[in-house]
Amino acid sequence: MxxxxxxxxxxxxxxxxxxxxxxxxxxxxxxxxxxxxxxxxxxxxxxxxxxxxxxxxxxxxxxxxxxxxxxxxKQRTIEIKEIRLSPNIDTNDLNTKVNAARKFLSKGDKVKITLRFRGREMAHMNTSKHILDDFAQSVADIAVIEKAPKVEGRSMTMFLTEKR
Missing domain, CATH: 3.10.20.80 (Translation initiation factor 3 (IF-3), N-terminal domain)
Structure with missing residues (x-):
């Protein structure tokens, strides 16, 4: 006024x-x-x-x-980048996805790792949790788990953020 x-x-x-x-x-x-x-x-x-x-x-x-x-x-919006995995992923493919996650985390983005199940893979959901654990372990030096692995429908998701 x-x-x-x-x-x-x-x-x-x-x-x-x-x-x-x-x-x-x-x-x-x-x-x-x-x-x-x-x-x-x-x-x-x-x-x-x-x-x-x-x-x-x-x-x-x-x-x-x-x-x-x-x-x-001065503001910066934090984007969520998604990386999709499957239960029968090979180690080299997993390493490629880990490198992509490292790149996203170093830019300051959050990373959502999704482990998607199809068909009969649904029966072995609990045995595939180790893939997400291995993924988190391999980026543990620069990232911290924000949301622990959680089953949502046909997928298991986990969120990672950069260590402060």
Whole structure:
């Protein structure tokens, strides 16, 4: 809210240089802002009394947008990469999948390892858990198990994240 949009009787005023000018009626604060050739902007509407500041509104808005963009730049979204295995995987194939997982983990992504069962493989689910355990063991130097292996329908899944 700026200038005439501020409907509170009393506000806490902060000057253009950041100095506390105290609690005063809104009309007096508006007069001071007009004398300075600037705007009265409500900064903290939830405070008692609300905090307003004398600033150039266009410049203030520009600064806020710039700060928001800067904060977005520093954010990083964590992606979940999936690696699918089968119960009768060979050791060399497993090593290839381990190397792919290492690459994903080093980039900072989470890795979901899925062990998929088809047909008669469903009968031997409990004996295939060692594949996921071996996988976790081979990336243990850079990764930690976030979610332990869990059976979900026709597959067994496990989540790995990078060690901090």
């Amino acid at each position: 700026i200038n005439e949009q501020i409907r509170d009787k009393e506000i806490r005023l902060v000057g253009e240089d950041g100095a506390q000018l105290g609690v005063m009626p809104t009309r007096e604060a508006m007069r001071m802002a007009e004398e300075a050739g600037l705007d009265l902007v409500k900064i903290a509407p939830t405070a008692k009394p609300p905090v307003c500041k004398i600033v150039d509104y266009g410049k203030y808005k520009y600064e806020m947008v710039r700060k928001e963009k800067e904060a977005k730049k």
